[in-house]
Amino acid sequence: MKFMKIGSRPDTFFTVDATRSITLDVPSDLTIQVNNTKYLLHKFLLLPKCGLLQQLCDSNGSDVQTIDLHEVPAGEEGFELCVKFCYGISINLSATNIVKALCASHFLKMTEAVEKGNFISKLELFFASFILQAWKDPIVTLQSTVTLPTWSENLGMTGRCIDAVATKILADLSTVTWSYTYTRPGFNEKAHKRAPRDWWTEDIADLDVPLFQRVLSMVRSSIPAPLVGEALHVYACRHLPDEAAIESSSSESVVKQREVLEFIVSQIPTPKGSVSTGFLLRLLRQASRLGVSDWAISEIMKRAGRQLKEASLVDLLKLRGSSPSSSAFSEINLVKTMLEHFLVDYRRPSLPETGMTREENGKSDQSLVKVGKLIDSYLVEVAKDANLPVSKLIDLAETLPEEARPVHDDLYRIIDSYLKKHPDISKSQKKRLCRMLDCRKLSIDACMHAVQNERLPLRTVVQVLFLEHVSAAMSISQNVELRHDIKAMLPQMSEDTHRKTPLAPEGKDLVSDKVMTKQSDGRKLAEMSISRESYSRDKRAPHGTAKPTIKEVMEVGKAMEVTEEIDSKSKIRPKGADHVSSRAVTSEIMEEADPKNKVKPTGMPPISHRTTKMGSKLPVQRGS
Structure with missing residues (x-):
């Protein structure tokens, strides 16, 4: 982080009963009230540099004056920076206080028209020559503008910082020589000749939602969609807690987390695969607990369904109990909805103008069989729940088309697991469950097990x-x-x-x-x-x-x-x-x-x- 030191005198301010005074041989002739703090100051040092004080003091001809400046931006801290500059007291400027100093100095009209080499000109020089040229400094400056959004926007500091950050993000990787934060496991900076393409994602993840959105909107049209998705993933990891921590969060934190999640969902790029399916399912679990809008949940399920073939069984099983307030086994409805979105996307013909084959577009028969295997594996696990209604199980199992199950061994395992855990179901329910099974698609081992299965x-x-x-x-x-x-x-x-004819030993x-x-x-x-x-x-x-x-x-x-x-x-x-x-x-x-x-x-x-x-x-x- 860059620093600039102005002034050389030691700091002689002291406080007595909420009154700030400065050690000086000359008695004070100017009292300025800023919020709850009273400053005893001197006209001969402040008026030559502060245009606002010149106007206020000229309107009153008394020797000792009292002025209220409750509207000064950044309050006591910003005002005191300007006062110390007028007294020649040493101050250190950096990205953490440059916004406060600039806003307060503009409020007091400390311009070049009042005096040459005034405070604003020195601050602007430091801001343009050092802050904006670095990488982390404009990000820290952007964070500090949150406390003074209107002043920062009107003075152009917010826009200039966003432009500086976006320019560095779009720079060629070989030219990235500045320090950045990158904590990915297994990454060794010395082993890489140049920075990774997502080197910037962790640093801008510190920004609040409005500023992060503005930075992302500046660069998203010039970078690949997966890179935008990676930035959103890092941002979610930074600002969204684990599912277990959501329940202990305060109502204010929940509102903020809900805002972050809905923002992330709205910013996910349209192309399939921009974010991983596991990340989408994690968002779905958190959305159920945070109580986000129906639109956000529907959008997550739609995107996760389109790339359901990339999901894992562990991710689907984690959906169980993701929403304590929801009805029992609602996660099965979520899985069914995602499966329906997958089938809609699978059956949609590829557009001729894309020039992509069916396999290149992820719509091969293998992807359908893979999803069928995933759903059946999920059903095998949930079938072990003693409270699962048979209608829920059948509803999800029959959503899969017939071509998704070239072999019915997994379906037989589902039925057998359910019957084993639910021995008291009625005869009609048992028959309805077994109607899904096509005996012609069973392997030899499954058939041998079935003919000895007393539960069927x-x-x-x-x-x-x-x-x-x-x-x-x-x-x-x-x-x-x-x-x-x-x-x-x-x-x-x-x-x-799968039902090959066994061969007899040779010669027999x-x-x-x-x-x-x-x-x-x-x-x-x-x-x-x-x-x-x-x-x-x-x-x-x-x-x-x-x-x-x-x-x-x-x-x-x-x-x-x-x-x-x-x-x-x-x-x-x-x-x-x-x-x-x-x-x-x-x-x-x-x-x-x-x-x-x-x-x-x-x-x-x-x-x-x-x-x-x-x-x-x-x-x-x-x-x-």
């Missing part, structure tokens, strides 16, 4: 078992051609799919020719037994949620009996598939399809007398 509805277990039976048969008998409606129910058996066949023949015959019987109307692609609702008819259930049950008999001989059943019989399963599904009428297949004896492990031989009774 029986209908879901049957779907998994049926698809596993048919898939296992196809893996053995690749030459068997199934009907198109059955193939539609199966996952694609390609090299890229999977099964003998005899078993292969039985599997082929059983496959044909299964194909013939299923009617053209059953499980057609057109009649199936998304994720296989449509209920089968009575006729379809009976025919699927017959087909499964044949498959069971073949599997019991060839011993290729999926692990865990022996917990229920096909007839018991058929009866259960029929009861779900027609719970009121309790219709049973013609010719089938009661299920209670025919229940056995799947794969055991049962006499098949045919209806007339």
